[in-house]
Amino acid sequence: MYAESIGRLIEEFKSFPGIGRKTAERMAFHILVSKKDAATKLANAIIDIKEKVHPCTQCFHITDTDPCAICSNEDRDAHLLCVVEQPKDVLAIERMGLYQGKYHVLLGAISLLDGVSERDLTISALLNRVKAEGITEVILATGPSMEGDTTALTISQRLEAMDVKVSRIARGLPTGSSIETVSKAILADALETRRPFKNQGA
Numbered sequence: 001m002y003a004e005s006i007g008r009l010i011e012e013f014k015s016f017p018g019i020g021r022k023t024a025e026r027m028a029f030h031i032l033v034s035k036k037d038a039a040t041k042l043a044n045a046i047i048d049i050k051e052k053v054h055p056c057t058q059c060f061h062i063t064d065t066d067p068c069a070i071c072s073n074e075d076r077d078a079h080l081l082c083v084v085e086q087p088k089d090v091l092a093i094e095r096m097g098l099y100q101g102k103y104h105v106l107l108g109a110i111s112l113l114d115g116v117s118e119r120d121l122t123i124s125a126l127l128n129r130v131k132a133e134g135i136t137e138v139i140l141a142t143g144p145s146m147e148g149d150t151t152a153l154t155i156s157q158r159l160e161a162m163d164v165k166v167s168r169i170a171r172g173l174p175t176g177s178s179i180e181t182v183s184k185a186i187l188a189d190a191l192e193t194r195r196p197f198k199n200q201g202a
């Protein structure tokens, strides 16, 4: 019922999370009636995100420069490292506007259920950074979930032999939530009131 190219665009939009047929049709027709410039800008933005955006080779945050803007910012405290699961957690903490250290993105969390082990994450790169970059404190800001806790515990064990303070943000974060979804105030409080990470029997 549509010209083939409109039908194709509708199908593409329909594959987006949360987009049904009606919305997909509205989006396709919006593009159809918009200026050619606007459509080209959108198409180029999509191409750029796939071609130019990649993980930072230092912290594994997503970036189109390498190192990323955070790693290369000399005004930030290079001795303080906040460890998070995903790039979106970096964005959540950055939105708070209080944290002035640097980050390390694990690209996941240890999960027996999903078959994600320590080796699938960027933990060995993290240990190398702690050794090489003179890090004095590692803040474990993995999610307040079983996976986040397991990951934090594993990292704290790996860091035990190193001369570095290890702390964990936790207080006030609802169990099972994610760093990305908690409010700014709760996240700020959790970061402010971080506590030294103690291993069982350590």
Ligand SMILES: [Zn+2]
Binding pocket: 056, 057, 058, 059, 060, 061, 067, 068, 069, 070, 071, 072
């Ligand atoms: Zn970086």
